[in-house]
Amino acid sequence: MAADILLAIVLLAVDAVASLIASYKGMDAAGYAFFDTGADHSTVSMTRPAVYVAVVGVLVLAVALLAYKSQAFVTMCAQTLAGLALVLISGIAQANQYHEDHPPTPESGYSGPQSQCRSGGDNSECHGS
Template sequence: MTTAPEPPTPRRDHLHPVADVFLALVLLAVDAVAALLASLAGMEAAGYEFFDTGADNSDVSMTRSGVYVAVVGVVVLATAVAAGRGRAYFTAFGQILAGLALLLVAAVALTGSQGS
């Protein structure tokens, strides 16, 4: 009897492409809900009256809402880094695009609120 060494089994360090795409879609949905909630929380903290039909909301600043959305954008970019390190490339790419879009929206909200 010989004891020949067994050939090494190939190691997979990345997600299956279908699982990667599914994770990307789930995280994009979570990102959208988080951005919506952050925006609404920022508007509510700034004094926006949602359910008062006679309220004058023209003087409410969007600065707080923009900051909240920017924080969500930074968190989304952090998840992109984690996904990239885990070799979930579709997820990382989707998170990078979503994070940059959120930061762009926040920048527009912050620069637009400075002029008023």
């Protein structure tokens, strides 16, 4: 039991480091300039870093499956929670990026009163007034 708990703690630390490295590599591949203070980061897409983190999450879930087969239940639970968290975070990042890339179409603005005037004269010439 103690070995199972120790393995769970070590693997969670490895998962954290792997997800940080995946985020860094994904942002670097997406063109994010880390040390350029004047760079415009508004055009950098977070799709690639999210995919990298999702891959790490799937690998963590695969380790959870191996832990289940080895009957290391504490490790399995910890790895399952960590893997699901990484996949969920990646999915949320993908959804946010999609909504940022595809903003809703603007609705038509206010076009004034809906009653029609016959000749543009006073109120007696307009319907509904």
